[in-house]
Amino acid sequence: MMSLIDEVNDRRKEIRTDGYAISIGEWLSLYENGEIDIHPEFQRIYRWSEAQKTNLIESILLGIPVPPIFVSQRADGVWDVVDGLQRLSTIYQFIGQLRDENNELIPPLVLSGTKYLPSLDNKKWEGDGELGDNDPNSIGQNLRLTIKRSKLNVSIILKESDETAKYDLFQRLNTGGSRLSAQEVRNCILVMLNKDFYSWLSELAKFDKFTECTALSDRAISESYDIELALRFIIFSLIDPIDLDSMGDVGVFITEKMREICVDDSFDTAYWGDLFRQTFTILADCCGDNSFKRFNTAKSKYSGGFLVSQYEAVSYGLAYNISKGTAAENINNLVSSLWSNQEFTDWSGSGMTATRRLPHLIPLGREIFKK
Template identity: 85%
Template sequence: MSLNEEVNERRKEIRTDGYAISIGEWLSLYENNEIDIHPEFQRIYRWSESQKTNLIESILLGIPVPPIFVSQRSDGIWDVVDGLQRLSTIYQFMGQLKDENNKPIPPLVLSGTKYLPSLEGKKWEGSADLGDEDPNSIGQNMRLTIKRSKLNVSIILKESDETAKYDLFQRLNTGGSSLSAQEVRNCILVMLNKDFYFWLAELSKFDKFLECIALSDRAISESYDIELVLRFIIFSLIDIKELDSMGDVGIFISEKMRVICTDKNFDSQYWGDLFRKTFTKLADNTADNSFKRYNLAKNKYSGGFLVSQYEAVTYGLAYNISEGTDNDNIDERISGLWSNQEFTNWSGSGITATRRLPHLIPLGREVFKK
């Protein structure tokens, strides 16, 4: 197929539309449940109060705001693909934003900016008693200015290929984004299968798992703990042949995630049990040393979390637990990795996961076998 034919074929898969909508109309869509902004994302995104104020300032000053991307579902409701934080900020400032339990979120109070220092302490409306006479209210004039301001919307119509919105979301939220790779995956998961996302998140809070990984607060805030759970699901029982054509690991994880979370035959009970058995065994033997470097000269563990050791240990142990061939000498097996040349050759810094995994996964399966 020629490039021209490929382009024409793909263009048929994505049908779009676009126009400008007033903020008043955006609010009406939200109040009538005609738009899904995925309130679950609020715990994933990290806009600061100053970023929120800057958006309101831009609207007041007439500074163009990037368009909102939505996908039209079969029931006609719009799924927000990109622009959730912008819409959430506006709804919060107007006192209408609700969380995933449909409970009101406290209205946004603005802070002063370089161009509008008088925004400090301003709210959409003042107290019920004082109304617009409340010095903290932005007043009716400003409220109408905001309501009449328009935001452009780009719509992926329901006739489009089902995966188009997830591809678009990933492209818009990677590369220069404040979101980590797993945070982007989390958002896609919520759109694809909300229950699967919550299941992963629940596993990531398993006390034995947390005891073993000993991650920094920053890593956890960026959902690296959830990524480690997802990696466990993808790589523990993977067919080794798949690793030869894996390509970029980040893309591989995202694509595998899509397949798994939409698979009606996925056995979450089985995988949950295997996950808990694996980390209970590790916690009972090596605890927070499970993924730390073993210093042969000093005969002790030291340093922080090593993903290469996580790959060899966790996937290897889980595989053998599933096969009924796991070994009880966990501490000895883990510390012994550091005298294994295959492991030290492929676990060093600068070796990408794409090159590393085809060596470490088979090695881990062999090391933890009876």
């Protein structure tokens, strides 16, 4: 068994890094020459406000230190942005060079006034038309040069590093105090690992029968909870119960399984897409938006909103039996009868963590929805 110092020394060899300061003018040249990939798909995931963008430009103008940009050097020499995408995107948008995932220019950023620089209100990089710097809303050549000559530190994960290093770093930097949800962080990792898999999973989450059954709030969807539920379906529907015993933190488990699946060439998206659509078509046709709601046995009616514990028992259990050709037919009655099942109610109550309930609810769902 390795000692702590041996483990540290061994892992340090796997991550090779470099770092220095680069002027914003050079950052712009890297972007214009296609030598840096800021993953424009992430723009739909990150949610910086106009005020946050203005505050970044203000910091640069005032010489306030900006956190370093983390990049990973690909085999072709291009830098993948691991952390700092929104900072760079804001700068590129302000200068008027930011492009979306369809390579279309995004309208330039117009600033707002701040506590320290109220005169930033309505200011932009350049003036309109022939007015140029005579436009009162232009920041002027002097401040443009100040910005372009300002430097941002970069930390580079060199291509000699362990190939998973950048994904580990991205997850660490964007978890905890981040404004991103857990699935939004996963979405970004998916785009870096396998953009096609991310697109496939996103399309599953838009399947009309699935959206009908889950009936999620706008906020939940804006935070990609629908994509997380689709991913959970892929991970847990056919999982070996033995794997649940050593699962640990469910969020970490989902992320690690996702990373394994999305780079697995043997993963059959056609099979899983078909199983997903079959499952939610059956549920939508017999239960609709009651599929994952609590059933009040006293009043004989459904009430409340989406319950993840019911989703786990019902969708995973039904999918498993569809895959085995053993799916029951009286689905509506089986769903409502869950709330008369002592084991289900014991393990689906409030305060019951996914780590504790899944080893019970997954086998239970498989048994309940078997004919």
